[in-house]
Amino acid sequence: MLEKRTLIDVQDAVERCMANAGEMPIISVGLEESLGYYLAEDIIATYDIPMFDKSPYDGYAISSTASNGANGENRVHFRTIDHIGAGSVSNKILTANEAVRIMTGAPIPDGADAVVMLEQTVQTAEGFTLRKTFESGENISKQGEECRAGDVILSAGTLITPGVIAVLATFSYAEVPVRQKPSVALIATGSELVSLGEELAPGKIRNSNGPMIAGLLNEMAVQTESYKVTEDNYEHLLAIVQEALEKHDIVITTGGVSVGDFDYMPAIYKALAADVLFNKVAMRPGSVTTVAVKDRQMLFGLSGNPSACYSGFELFTKPVIKKMSGAAHAHAPVIKAQLSLDFKKANPFTRFIRAELDIVNNTVKPAGFNKSNAVVAIAKSNSMIILPGGTRGFEAGDEVDVMLTRLADQAQSW
Ligand SMILES: Nc1nc2c(c(=O)[nH]1)N[C@H]1C(S)=C(S)[C@@H](COP(=O)(O)OP(=O)(O)OC[C@H]3O[C@@H](n4cnc5c(N)ncnc54)[C@H](O)[C@@H]3O)O[C@H]1N2
Ligand code: MOO
């Protein structure tokens, strides 16, 4: 007998997933390996940056009062008494009309409170002359102007980017406290699937979901074990899922979650006595997406249809992985943009459309043929339009919600 499924809202489904996503333990990784992890602790400045008053220019450090009254007709003369580059300290103490030749990054010598750029000077036998009055503090990078010892520079949950690595290096973090990432098993199911290079016998199709999801996980720097594409064989699939659960925090399957005679995932959740969080969501595509929990491990039963598979990952799996990995912001941002094409179809459920967002003009359109089985539109999309359930007849010019999935590769430039 066909089991009755309970339909739930997308938001509810997302919340159920997030409620079951526990943070992974804190580990320490080398600075060079830390890219893509999330900071597990706040990063607090251990000293002022800059650490000392320093010169922002190549030029001369002077006492500003000595430049008083300087102008084009009355150039003031300075005598150079020392010469330092970045990394060196002058132990001379300046008196009036003395100067230290100083390079960018070098500490300001005692007695100096201004820096004259090289271009503002005329060289003389014993030093230089200048033609303008300097103020105290002029052209000096002050100690602590960027941050002070004790300041919280970056908070726990921040994604480690190259900029974050620069901060960590500044404070000498050879090892970085991060949240471990969940390890993921990826199982593409379906007797129709053949891998790259294999013959496409009648009725067979290429497994595109497996490599796509592996790519999405790779982008998140998550370790993935891809299992061989399985046949639709209950015992075999159950054995693989059980093996995957022994080794991984998350098990992602694609396909076999609907009501077909060879859709074995529902029976497998039952056999595992897994707690099914939902198996029918009021969304298109991906309405049969199923998420279950077994002990503390999560099973994502993504739909076999490629666009449904992709959307299910973006909506449910990605934020769960981000939360487990310690991300402060697990969800993709949603913005408003103007539709640039009509979209007349009815939307009985919340509809997600793989879309092209033009960030310059803030307009958006479906990324071509957009049914649940579409593949090309995924490749062309940088976002997903979200149309609320119970609506129809969107027209060009209407404002719609757009989830930002990937904006890194915009075809826009200066
Ligand atoms: N009577 C009903 N039939 C269907 C329903 C329903 O509610 N009642 N739901 C439909 C919807 S909506 C979807 S979505 C699909 C979901 O199907 P499954 O998740 O069970 O996936 P499969 O049956 O295994 O495959 C569906 C489709 O996708 C192709 N596929 C599967 N795996 C891959 C892969 N790795 N790479 C590329 N393409 C793949 C597969 O060949 C099928 O064409 O069910 C509807 N039916
Ligand atoms: O819910 Mo299905 O994923 O529309 O094709």
Ligand SMILES: [Mg+2]
């Ligand atoms: Mg099916």
